[in-house]
Structures are given as structure tokens and as C-alpha cells.
Amino acid sequence: MGAECHHPDGVHPGLKGSALNHALGAAEQRCAATQERLTAPRRRVLELLLESNSPQKAYDLIAAFGAHGEPAKPPTVYRALEFLERLGFAHRIESLNAYVPCRIDGQSHRAAFLICDCCGAADEFEPDFTAQLAAATKAGYQVSTITLEARGRCAACSAPASS
Amino acid sequence: MGAECHHPDGVHPGLKGSALNHALGAAEQRCAATQERLTAPRRRVLELLLESNSPQKAYDLIAAFGAHGEPAKPPTVYRALEFLERLGFAHRIESLNAYVPCRIDGQSHRAAFLICDCCGAADEFEPDFTAQLAAATKAGYQVSTITLEARGRCAACSAPASS
DNA sequence: ACACCTCCTGTTATGAGATAACATAACCGG
């Protein structure tokens, strides 16, 4: 992850300014619609995720939490992440121990990522889980969440050479 | 996991006696065929995985490592697990921080699991990754490994009530 | 047999990731 080559981080731009405010506002709306509360620490963690252009570790968020450099206490951030995941605003990438904001639509408990082992980018994509769900049903499972993590090298990092 | 109800653990029987020896022998063969060495600690960790009927945590393996109750040192087991994963003898289940022996065929860097949040069973199945690989290729990725983890409730734990 | 390289193991220590437990405060319905 970034140890192997020096391509630029991430592919998602990372929101700022009005785009960021708009996204936060939309989250606020969705919470209001379901009796959920986007409280200050939850909003702050979502903001940090949206601003970033790569998967964020929990302790990165803890360190960046305070507006003036004071870190948060771990449970503050872990609770916020739990909330954001529950509502579909964020996903945990298990194989990285890291978190990303949902880039698809939110609300879903399905997530699929293409993760570059070189630059660390994690692209969320809309997967086709038809076959998996059929297999699960056949086995008698009631599936609640599906996560798919495909690792390899992204287009930029596969290219001959660059910067 | 197992906190929610009291269904019996796992669905894989856990090998013993001659079945266990046969599986270990087969692993030995496959290693010999590729210039790899199934050394004592590696063999021991594989044995522990094969004997068990549910995903094993690294520190469970560390505790069970010694024949007479003496634990191993963490790196001993983590190195063995790394080897076993590399050769396809074992898989790590990211969302559980736990390990299982490969139940499919070995050698593959693809794995898919149906994980029961109730009894902790983790059934490996052979997934159809056609759509995912197409998406990855379209995005320019060179995929090396794919992991899919579907969580929910297994047939037994979905049933009305039992034990 | 010897020197050499490579891979693997043993050991100590520490780093990273996550949660338990309990006290306090904010929100909301009656």
C-alpha cells in the first residue's frame, strides 16, 4: 500500500467547500427523514471522511477530529463510525482496517471495492450479487450484508512508469 | 457472534484421525511439488485449523499451539498463517479477524464466505466473480485476490427455535 | 568437508486497532 510505488493517492477528489456542505446537508436530510440524529461528532467524522481522498484509518480520524489539533477519544470516533455504517453513509474496508464515505447512494448494506495495493485507492462500485445471493438462499442463509474486496493494481499503477 | 443465540457451533465437522492425516499428507505433497516446505510450525497451524469446526482467531491458535499447553509466540503463528494463505491452504476472514482452512481446493486467491452472525459458522462457497472481474477490468484494474463476505443468519439459526 | 547464501525460526518488545464499563448530559414524549 503505497510502499511499492509512488503514484498519487486516491482517485476520489475529496470534497470541499460547497460540495462538502451539500453532501453534509443531504445526510442531515436523510437522518431527519428517519428519526435519526446527525449529531456533532457524527457529522464531524462524516465530514472528515468526505474531505479525504483515500480510506481513513480510525486513528487518523481520531487525530484529525478536533478543529484545533486536539484528538478525540477513541470511542467517540468508533461510535460515530458505527452510526455512519448503520445508516449507509460509510463503509468499513475490512482488509485495510479503514473507512470510506459511501460513494454510491447510501442506505445499502452491500459494498464492493476495487483496492489498489500500490497507491491505496479504493474505488467503490455497484456489484452484481445475484449469483452470491442465490447461493446463500440455497444454503438457507438470510443475508444482511455483503462486502466484496478485490485487490490488485489500479490502471495508473499498472502503467509502465510515471512520476 | 454466538452472543445472540445458542445454536451449535459451525457446520464443518473438523477433521480427526486418518482424515486429518490424509489432509496433512495432501498438503505435504502439494508443497513438495512446488519447492515449498511444510515445516513443523506451519504444519501444526494447518492441523489446528483443520481440526477445528469454526473460524479460529490467531490468539486461539497461539494458545493451542503447544502439545502440552504451552502457547506459541505470536510471530510463529502469524508467519505460519501468512504461508498457509499464500499457498491457498487457509483463508483469513477479514470481518472476523479469524482464519479457516480452505474447504474448496486450495491454490486459489479467491474466497467467498457465508458467515452466520448467530452461531459463527463460516461456510466457504465457490462464487461467481464474472461480473466483478468484468467491472474491474473495465476500470483498468489487475485483480490479484478477491474476498467476499456475506453476513447474516444460517439456516439453523433462522429456524424458529431450538436447544 | 567447507564456505556461502537463503529461507525459516526463536525471542523481545512494541505498535495499531478496538471496546468494556461507568458516569453524565441531551432529547423527547407524556
Next chain:
DNA sequence: CCGGTTATGTTATCTCATAACAGGAGGTGT
């Protein structure tokens, strides 16, 4: 304004994983 519920603050600790370095085992060429 009271009481339930939900969220937060805080301390401490637990689980998971790896860095770093020394030593041993197994091959290869001479």
C-alpha cells in the same frame, strides 16, 4: 417537570499484529 431513551465523555484495558535482530537448518558449488 418527570422519566425513559439515546448519545456523549472519560478512563482503562483488551485484542490483534508486526518490527527488529539473533540464530539455526537446508541447500549449492567447489
